[in-house]
Amino acid sequence: MPRFTRESIPLTGREIRKAARAAVSALEENNLNCCLFGSAACAIYGMERDPNDVDIVVLSDKNPEDIKDIIEAYDDKFSLVPSANPANTYRVLWYSLPGRRTCKVDILVPGLLSIPRVPVRRIVYQDPFPDIPVLPLLPLLLLKLRGWTDHREDHRQYMRDKVPVDEEDIDELLSLAVEEYEVHLRSEKWLPGWFVQEAKERIQEYVEEFPESSELWNEVGFVV
The missing domain is CATH 1.10.220 (Annexin V; domain 1)
Structure with a gap:
């Protein structure tokens, strides 16, 4: 799968949101609550810098690798690729965009990287993108x-x-x-x-x- 870096062909905000919506849809259809964090969420709140990828925290005790499998099985625009570093056992989730473009989607769960468990009622739906859940x-x-x-x-x-x-x-x-x-x-x-x-x-x-x-x-x- 081709991989495009920010330095070569930057992803647009529209492309980032398209990948985010696809991942959120796959998770919600499988009864998994989630919200964006990282730079993709920051951009929805109004941060000017365009993000490089999508970071999603899934409010589940499942292993992130199992969650990636669920997303890939639900939507064939997602693909799992081994890490570029052979020492890493995890796989990287990519979303295919038009024009042979791709967006990386990182999946984490509460407890990793100090991510707190967010009560579902606290998930934010921020205008002008009320269909994308984000961390407070x-x-x-x-x-x-x-x-x-x-x-x-x-x-x-x-x-x-x-x-x-x-x-x-x-x-x-x-x-x-x-x-x-x-x-x-x-x-x-x-x-x-x-x-x-x-x-x-x-x-x-x-x-x-x-x-x-x-x-x-x-x-x-x-x-x-």
């Missing part, structure tokens, strides 16, 4: 922050190269959270205590790096 904005922002700290500490240079983009995304999401959505921690009491505590530690690290962000973090309920 505050945990979405805090998971972006998790990505920033992970990339800073990674021994691989290509992962550390993601840090400047992470910082731009966090700054934009933080501004959106305060100025457009009036997000506050007190409205997200469902968030697990461990998740909030981890977030506080990462926010402190971020503020040490970018002191000017402290006021906005205070606005969303994290006193720093």
Whole structure:
């Protein structure tokens, strides 16, 4: 299956959403609740940068590899391809788009990468894309922050190269959270205590790096 990188032929927002809708439809038809997170969800909230792929958290205890099998079996536009790294045992899920284009769809479940279990009633359907479920904005922002700290500490240079983009995304999401959505921690009491505590530690690290962000973090309920 051909693979196109952002550097060669960037996917458009429309293509990303098409892949997301197809994956969501496959999951919902198999009675699996889900929501987007990562950059695809950020774009739906208004972040300007176009995402590279689709990240979906499936609210299930199933193994992500089994969930990929379900999606591939439901829709023949999905294909599973072995990881480019032979050391990896997982397979990569790709969605075929018109013009021999492809979009990668990553499947995760709660517990991986500090993803909290989201109550179904808390899933957001955000205009102007009310048919695409997304993670609430505050945990979405805090998971972006998790990505920033992970990339800073990674021994691989290509992962550390993601840090400047992470910082731009966090700054934009933080501004959106305060100025457009009036997000506050007190409205997200469902968030697990461990998740909030981890977030506080990462926010402190971020503020040490970018002191000017402290006021906005205070606005969303994290006193720093």
